[in-house]
Amino acid sequence: MRIEGRDLPTGDELRLRNVHVGVQRKAEVVDRVPVSAASAVWELEVTAREVDGLLDVGGPFVHGRPGARFLYLSWGNVSDSGFEMFRRAKLMFGDIPTALLRGAFEDGGVLVGELGLTDAYGDPKCARVRPPDIVWTLR
Secondary structure: EEEEEEEEOOOHHHHHHHHEEEEEEOOOOEEEEEEEEEEEEEEEEEEEEEEOOEEEOOOOOOOOOOOOOOOOOOOOOEOOEEEEEEEEEEEEEEOHHHHHOOOHHHHHOEEEEEEEEEOOOOOOOOOOOOOOOOEEEEO
């Protein structure tokens, strides 16, 4: 699976606070990208298995219960004391068209989610990100 983020927020305050966005693996935020970057790309290993005729996804980046699985993109300040998260975006597997999810599982394609990382107010994108704010394709 691949998540491609563009249009990172550009506010001076965010750069001064050394804000980064990363993907959450269990409780840890990894592969952090600074807001000064032109884009952000995350390559994630996600597994899938058939359960009662439905696909269930899993792996260290997948959160939530069966039927409500999701990924987190987490925003935070990076300092000498570590990463202090202040906001998260939630990418729901249930928002991915079934044919794409099944195609990635059965045919071995790469499922790609493309999204802008700035909200309508110029702040880091947060809360549930749903189509058309995220576009899912199979490559």
